[in-house]
Amino acid sequence: MSQKTPRSFFKPLSIGAPEPYRELPVKLERMIHFVPPHLDKVRAKVPDMAPTVDVILANLEDAIPADAKDAARAGAIEMANMYDWQGKGTGFWSRVNCLNSPWFQDDVSELVLKAGHQLDVIMLPKVEGPWDIHFADQYVAQLEAKAGLTRPILFHAILETAEGVARVEEIALASPRMQGISLGPADLAASRKMKTTRVGGGHPFYRVIEDPKEDGSARLSAQQDPWHYTIARLVDACRMAGINAFYGPFGDIGDLEACEQQFRNAFLLGCAGTWSLHPSQIAVAKRVFSPDPEEVKFARKILAAMPDGSGVAMIDGKMQDDATWKQAKVISDLADLVASKDPDLAAAYAG
Numbered sequence: 191m192s193q194k195t196p197r198s199f200f201k202p203l204s205i206g207a208p209e210p211y212r213e214l215p216v217k218l219e220r221m222i223h224f225v226p227p228h229l230d231k232v233r234a235k236v237p238d239m240a241p242t243v244d245v246i247l248a249n250l251e252d253a254i255p256a257d258a259k260d261a262a263r264a265g266a267i268e269m270a271n272m273y274d275w276q277g278k279g280t281g282f283w284s285r286v287n288c289l290n291s292p293w294f295q296d297d298v299s300e301l302v303l304k305a306g307h308q309l310d311v312i313m314l315p316k317v318e319g320p321w322d323i324h325f326a327d328q329y330v331a332q333l334e335a336k337a338g339l340t341r342p343i344l345f346h347a348i349l350e351t352a353e354g355v356a357r358v359e360e361i362a363l364a365s366p367r368m369q370g371i372s373l374g375p376a377d378l379a380a381s382r383k384m385k386t387t388r389v390g391g392g393h394p395f396y397r398v399i400e401d402p403k404e405d406g407s408a409r410l411s412a413q414q415d416p417w418h419y420t421i422a423r424l425v426d427a428c429r430m431a432g433i434n435a436f437y438g439p440f441g442d443i444g445d446l447e448a449c450e451q452q453f454r455n456a457f458l459l460g461c462a463g464t465w466s467l468h469p470s471q472i473a474v475a476k477r478v479f480s481p482d483p484e485e486v487k488f489a490r491k492i493l494a495a496m497p498d499g500s501g502v503a504m505i506d507g508k509m510q511d512d513a514t515w516k517q518a519k520v521i522s523d524l525a526d527l528v529a530s531k532d533p534d535l536a537a538a539y540a541g
C-alpha cells in the first residue's frame with residue numbers, strides 16, 4: 191500500500207503544527223501578480239498594488255539573479271509585513287527556489303518562521319512527483335510548529351517538467367496542503383525539447399492545413415494551441431483532487447491581445463486564474479477570469495427556471511437540464527465571489 195490511510199491523511203505532520211484544511215478556503219484568485227522582491231522600487235509599490243489584485247507573489251526563483259537571492263528573500267519577508275494581507279483579503283504567496291537548489295531550505299525556513307503568519311501559499315517550482323510535495327510538507331509542518339502558526343500554509347505546484355506532467359494526478363493528490371497547480375510553459379517546453387523560445391502562447395509554425403486544392407489555389411491553415419493538451423490534463427487532475435488549475439506566464443509583455451486569448455482559452459477550459467508578470471497584464475486577467483455579465487444573466491435564468499436543479503426547460507431555444515444547471519451554478523457562484531470583491535462587477539451582475 192503506497193497511500194496513507196484516510197484517517198492519517200489529515201493528521202498534522204509535526205507535533206504542534208496546525209490541522210490541515212479538509213476544505214480549501216474559497217478565494218478569488220484571478221491573477222497571481224509576480225513581484226521581484228529584491229528591487230526596492232518595485233517592492234515599494236506593493237501596498238498600493240495589493241488592493242488592485244487578488245494575489246501578490248514574491249518571486250524568489252527564476253528571473254531573480256543568483257547574486258540577488260538573499261536580497262529577494264529579505265524583500266519577500268519585508269513584503270509580508272508591508273500590508274495586512276490576512277485582514278484585507280489579498281493573497282500573499284511566495285515562489286521559492288526548487289528543491290534541489292542551494293536556496294530552498296533558507297527560502298522556506300525564513301518565510302515560514304519570519305512571515306508565516308501572513309503567508310497563504312508557497313509556490314513550489316519544477317515538481318516532478320508526489321515525493322517532492324511530501325518532503326516539503328513535512329519540512330513546513332516542522333517550521334509551522336516552531337513558529338506557532340495556527341493556520342496551515344498551502345502549496346501550489348508548477349507543472350513544468352515532462353515527468354511532472356506524467357505524474358500530475360499524483361502531485362495533485364499528494365497532500366491536503368495542495369491548493370492548486372499552474373502551467374509553466376517555459377520550463378516545460380525546455381524539458382520536452384519543444385522547439386520554441388517563447389513563454390506560453392501560440393507559435394506561428396504550429397498549425398493544421400487543409401487538403402491540397404484541385405485548382406492549386408492557396409490552402410487555408412490555422413494556428414493551433416500547443417498548450418491545449420497540457421491545460422486540459424492539468425484541469426482534470428486538479429478538479430479530481432478538488433483543487434484549482436491555473437495558466438502560468440505569458441512572456442510577450444507587449445502583446446496584450448495574444449495574452450488575453452491565451453488566458454481566455456485557459457478560463458474556458460476550467461482554470462481559476464493566471465499569472466501576471468507586468469502591471470499591464472493585471473487588467474487583462476481581471477477581465478478574462480471574471481465571468482461575462484451576459485453569461486451570468488443567462489446562467490441565472492437557468493437557475494431560476496429549474497429551482498431544484500432537475501427536469502428539463504427551454505430557455506431562448508436551448509435545452510436545459512440537470513447538467514446545464516450545474517454549468518450555470520459554476521458561473522453564478524464565480525460571479526458571486528467576484529461581486530464580493532468588485533463593486534463595479536457586482537452592479538453589472540445585478541443588472
Ligand SMILES: CC(=O)SCCNC(=O)CCNC(=O)[C@H](O)C(C)(C)COP(=O)(O)OP(=O)(O)OC[C@H]1O[C@@H](n2cnc3c(N)ncnc32)[C@H](O)[C@@H]1OP(=O)(O)O
Binds near residue numbers: 224249377466467
Ligand atoms: C518563466 C517564468 O518563470 S515567469 C516568472 C518570472 N518572471 C517574472 O517574475 C518577471 C516579473 N516582471 C518583471 O520583472 C518586469 O515586468 C519585466 C522585466 C518583465 C519588464 O520590466 P520593465 O522593462 O521595467 O517594464 P516597464 O518598463 O514596462 O515597467 C513599467 C513600470 O512597471 C513596473 N513594473 C514592471 N513589472 C512589474 C511587476 N511585476 N510588478 C510591479 N511593478 C512592475 C516597473 O518598475 C515600471 O515602473 P516605473 O514606471 O515606476 O519605472
Ligand SMILES: O=CC(=O)O
Binds near residue numbers: 348376
Ligand atoms: O515558471 C514558469 C515557466 O513557464 O517555466
Ligand SMILES: [Mg+2]
Binds near residue numbers: 315377
Ligand atoms: Mg519555470
